[in-house]
Amino acid sequence: MITRVLQVTNKLGIHARPAGMIVEITTHAQSDVQICYGDSRANAKSILNVMMLAAEPGSEIKFVINGPDEERVAEELEKLFANRFYEDG
């Protein structure tokens, strides 16, 4: 099991499009992926779960990844957050 704390750096925060990109990575993974944010915990494979966190710009969210491809998933998520979900600003 590995954990990653990633910062949301795009302008709008994790709305539908970024959430879609996150689940696109997690649903194709064999690992179990959870997101912890504030006092909520969400299944990162469900787009509604991810969206209801309403993680705003600047916030930090924690991914808990557990499974055979956890390293790859962590890497892909890091890349996605580093690139600000490929949004402007």
Add this chain to the structure above:
Amino acid sequence: MPSAPFNTALDWDVNRKHFLPVRDFYNRFRKEMRLEMLTGEGTLESKITESMTHRPGLALTGFVDVYSNRRIQVLGSTEWAYLESVGKERRESLFASLARFPTPLWVLTHNLPPHDELLAMCEKYGIPLMRTSLGTQTFVAITQRILMEWFAPYCDVHASLVDVYGVGMLYVGSSNIGKSECVLDLVERGHRLVADDSVRIRRIGDSIIGACNHIAEHHMEIRGIGVIDIPRLFGIHAVRRVKKVEIVVELQLWSPDVEYDRTGLDTQYVDVMGVNVPRVVIPVSPGKNITVISEVIAMNALMKMSGVNLAEDFNNKIIDAMKNKGRSIESELKNAFRFTDEMYE
């Protein structure tokens, strides 16, 4: 990862009709358009090749540098009055010079009597001449509509078309994916079948119009049962003959390597005979009820047509929630009270 690719089945062969025999036009529409033949039966061999009508006002004045002679020539009261005013001699020379331009058909509106010179030209060169009691605008409007439909580009596609809550949904996908079963399920739930397995689609203006084959009509083949007659089994309300195609739904076997739409924020389109039609890809897997999904797609489309985008609304709600994070205790308290209130209902 590739987003769901669209079936190559949309690479359809587009056909066009090249002519409409005047005889067929006359036989089919003589009553409706109150047509009366003024020339002999033999002139009906002529063929209409263009989907427009022409009022040859300028050609009658002698200007023929630009003359749409291949179109149906319509003489209304303006042209008739002009011909009347120039006198017999001028009319003779006029029609003698117009005779070198091949024309498919001449029509006099308002039941106007033909001038002898026009009649003589038509008889001599085998051009059909008709008269209608309709006014010019009415005749032209109906004729354009008929010709537009007749000459519209068309193709026969391996697909099924169903009217779901008034939304025309064209189902495509490889054989055996379950199109017919999905269609049958929709019909059973009260939706209307247009055509199963083979749909003739036409491009009329910027619309794609689908219709059933006039022989197969509303028969369906269900594997294991055979051919069934939908209107006789389910009633006349279960079918319709023509429907505009508003959404193309592609059924695909679910694949782990393909990306499917998750947010619903972006509408995707597919080019159907040059018209962009919204498309939806549904991955099919065992236990999935495509019928209910179809109904949701149709209702979603109806919402979009009425200016409401549910996916966008929800996204805005989330963006607002993020902006109001500072007041999160306040909003949580609000929900807590709602919860206790409702406990006593």
